[in-house]
Amino acid sequence: xxxxxxHIFLLLPFWVYYILFFFIPLGILLTYSFWLTTARGxxxxxxxxxxxxxxxxxxxxxxxxxxxxxxxxxxxICVVVSYPVAYSLTFKYKKMQDFVLYLILIxxxxxxxxxxxxxxxxxxxxxxxxxxLQYIGLTKEPLSFLLYSxxxxxxxxxxxxxxxTILPIFSSxxxxxxxxxxAAKDLGANxxxxxxxxxxxxxxxxxxxxxxxSFILSAGDYVTPQLVGGTTGMMIGKIxxxxxxxxxxxxxxxxxxxxxLFLLALxxxxxxxxxxxxKLRR
Amino acid sequence: xxxxxxxxxxKGASRSFGQVxxxxxxxxxxxxxxxxCLLGPSGCGKTTLLRIIAGFETLDSGDVLMNGESIIDLPPxxxxxxxxxxxxxxxxxxxxxxxxxxxQFLKKKPKEEVARKVRKMLQLVQLEGFxxxxxxxxxxxxxxxxxxxxxxxxxxxxxxxxxPLGALDLxxxxxxxxxxxxxxxxxxxxxxxxxxxxxxxxxxSDRIVLMNExxxxxxxxxxxxxxxxxxxxxxxxxGENNLLKxxxxxxxxxxxxxxxxxxxxxxNRTINVKTGDPVTLAIRPxxxxxxGELEGKxxxxxxxxxxxxxxxxxxVVKYYLRISENITMVAEDRITDxxxxxxxxxxxxxxxxxxRESLNVFPE
Ligand SMILES: Nc1ncnc2c1ncn2[C@@H]1O[C@H](COP(=O)(O)OP(=O)(O)OP(=O)(O)O)[C@@H](O)[C@H]1O
Ligand SMILES: [Mg+2]
Numbered sequence: 001x002x003x004x005x006x007h008i009f010l011l012l013p014f015w016v017y018y019i020l021f022f023f024i025p026l027g028i029l030l031t032y033s034f035w036l037t038t039a040r041g042x043x044x045x046x047x048x049x050x051x052x053x054x055x056x057x058x059x060x061x062x063x064x065x066x067x068x069x070x071x072x073x074x075x076x077i078c079v080v081v082s083y084p085v086a087y088s089l090t091f092k093y094k095k096m097q098d099f100v101l102y103l104i105l106i107x108x109x110x111x112x113x114x115x116x117x118x119x120x121x122x123x124x125x126x127x128x129x130x131x132x133l134q135y136i137g138l139t140k141e142p143l144s145f146l147l148y149s150x151x152x153x154x155x156x157x158x159x160x161x162x163x164x165t166i167l168p169i170f171s172s173x174x175x176x177x178x179x180x181x182x183a184a185k186d187l188g189a190n191x192x193x194x195x196x197x198x199x200x201x202x203x204x205x206x207x208x209x210x211x212x213x214s215f216i217l218s219a220g221d222y223v224t225p226q227l228v229g230g231t232t233g234m235m236i237g238k239i240x241x242x243x244x245x246x247x248x249x250x251x252x253x254x255x256x257x258x259x260x261l262f263l264l265a266l267x268x269x270x271x272x273x274x275x276x277x278x279k280l281r282r
Numbered sequence: 283x284x285x286x287x288x289x290x291x292x293k294g295a296s297r298s299f300g301q302v303x304x305x306x307x308x309x310x311x312x313x314x315x316x317x318x319c320l321l322g323p324s325g326c327g328k329t330t331l332l333r334i335i336a337g338f339e340t341l342d343s344g345d346v347l348m349n350g351e352s353i354i355d356l357p358p359x360x361x362x363x364x365x366x367x368x369x370x371x372x373x374x375x376x377x378x379x380x381x382x383x384x385x386q387f388l389k390k391k392p393k394e395e396v397a398r399k400v401r402k403m404l405q406l407v408q409l410e411g412f413x414x415x416x417x418x419x420x421x422x423x424x425x426x427x428x429x430x431x432x433x434x435x436x437x438x439x440x441x442x443x444x445x446p447l448g449a450l451d452l453x454x455x456x457x458x459x460x461x462x463x464x465x466x467x468x469x470x471x472x473x474x475x476x477x478x479x480x481x482x483x484x485x486x487s488d489r490i491v492l493m494n495e496x497x498x499x500x501x502x503x504x505x506x507x508x509x510x511x512x513x514x515x516x517x518x519x520x521g522e523n524n525l526l527k528x529x530x531x532x533x534x535x536x537x538x539x540x541x542x543x544x545x546x547x548x549x550n551r552t553i554n555v556k557t558g559d560p561v562t563l564a565i566r567p568x569x570x571x572x573x574g575e576l577e578g579k580x581x582x583x584x585x586x587x588x589x590x591x592x593x594x595x596x597x598v599v600k601y602y603l604r605i606s607e608n609i610t611m612v613a614e615d616r617i618t619d620x621x622x623x624x625x626x627x628x629x630x631x632x633x634x635x636x637x638r639e640s641l642n643v644f645p646e
Contacts (some may be wrong), residue, residue: 183371
């Protein structure tokens with residue numbers, strides 16, 4: 001066998017997996033989104049009615065925009081929190097690297113639901129934060145907006161998804177050799193200029209990857225909003241899940257999914273485009 | 283050395299990392315426009331010293347002065363010197379043009395001026411037409427040139443080079459040595475050049491600073507260091523030397539008589555020793571003449587030996603000669619013409635002759 005061909009076989013499991021569990025389901029979903037649900041059940045046709053239905057009620061758009069807003073804020077916070085951590089682990093506290101990375105991995109392995117419940121108890125009326133605030137006398141009554149609000153959703157999403165931004169940012173910072181920073185300073189860059197012109201652009205791929213990870217994961221999350229979001233923290237994932245469950249309206253659920261997917265992809269594309277214009281990424 | 287046109291002064295610089303003393307009480311004065319090589323074995327503190335001068339490393343004690351003013355409190359970006367890193371440290375996300383222009387854009391120079399200066403630099407390092415390439419599309423030698431141009435465009439008073447040719451293969455290295463030297467002579471910038479390659483140091487520098495374990499062993503012109511090493515270390519590190527252990531048997535007014543494994547050798551009296559002192563002798567292979575017995579008399583030293591091996595190196599042949607039970611010496615002979623190649627064979631007895639001046643003596 002020729003040497004070049006064998007790689008195709010190495011990729012085989014990957015393709016089988018993706019075709020079976022990703023592309024085919026996506027295709028089915030896309031097909032559904034053009035079908036109709038009637039009283040008699042699913043009707044295979046080709047109609048854009050499900051897509052128009054998204055615009056029929058203000059609610060859907062409000063929730064979609066809210067989801068994007070919440071996910072965007074959560075992702076920004078994730079990046080802002082992660083970057084200094086990854087940066088100092090790379091350049092300042094090398095000795096703590098392994099320890100902190102293991103901690104992050106362990107937190108990834110611990111159950112997602114457990115972590116959400118943990119936040120529910122922390123943020124609740126009788127939760128840790130309220131108890132501390134009352135104990136030190138900052139508040140008399142427990143703060144109720146901590147739980148069941150977009151803020152609670154954002155806090156929880158950040159804590160759940162922050163490892164997904166720390167890890168890529170950390171790994172991209174490994175490419176920034178210390179001598180590159182020194183070279184920049186040698187050529188007249190002060191600390192900030194060296195960071196802005198060398199460190200940041202060279203780690204931008206990690207920032208973008210991390211941002212996209214936490215943004216997409218947050219936007220699609222439907223457990224967190226249910227548990228800590230209340231009505232004002234409701235997100236689109238829950239609505240979509242309902243279409244496939246309680247509502248039994250698969251075509252509409254599919255259309256909602258695709259519409260949201262389209263919006264998210266568009267946003268991510270715009271973001272990368274802006275970074276290119278800012279010359280932070282090549 | 284006088285303080286006249288002294289540009290850079292290093293005064294008693296010391297730096298340790300935990301138990302390791304990287305630089306120890308190091309003092310040096312560098313003249314404006316001088317090409318100084320820091321030469322020494324791996325780990326002797328060359329890089330550390332360079333980083334101290336550049337401002338990337340702090341001093342435990344001592345001072346660094348530029349034009350008479352201490353610069354140790356200045357951050358690297360405020361020092362009027364630039365560094366060429368051993369690994370080049372080109373910015374991978376920038377083109378050749380952007381790399382070279384980096385310092386100029388930081389200084390907010392107008393675009394046309396920067397473009398003009400970059401063009402001039404590219405001309406200097408012979409890389410015209412490479413502006414838009416990325417560093418990963420360049421060969422090692424080309425990266426080296428970009429790194430050089432990037433540092434030179436800033437018009438530094440001192441250029442610090444840390445084994446800049448270390449990663450290049452021999453042929454390009456030799457070529458770059460000459461180019462670097464030419465550029466230095468053309469621009470009259472002071473070069474402080476780190477290398478562990480003694481040949482490179484000999485070829486390029488006005489002055490060599492020979493270091494070992496963080497300390498200066500010898501400072502001098504390449505000629506001086508080559509011909510008159512001041513220690514066993516210098517003799518071993520720079521060029522090839524035959525090292526012999528001996529004892530002083532007689533001290534005359536101008537010469538020393540030294541016994542080496544039963545042989546009596548004569549050397550100029552360059553150091554203070556007395557009879558009975560153990561000494562080390564060093565002599566370069568090319569200073570050893572293989573001669574006829576009579577002819578050899580005029581040299582001052584003459585010993586008999588037996589040839590044990592001859593190795594052909596192209597332009598030279600090295601003869602390995604046993605002169606006593608335990609001592610084998612290397613003599614080098616230049617082949618100028620195929621016909622004058624010697625016809626000594628392995629096992630032949632030969633006469634070795636050398637002058638008193640060529641024999642360097644160090645106390646043990
Ligand atoms: N940051 C550091 N931390 C600890 N030890 C260091 C550090 N930098 C240098 N050293 C030690 O200081 C000594 C001198 O190192 P330096 O890099 O200056 O040597 P060098 O002469 O440049 O060697 P080479 O020719 O191999 O580059 C070495 O023993 C090295 O291990
Ligand atoms: Mg070094």
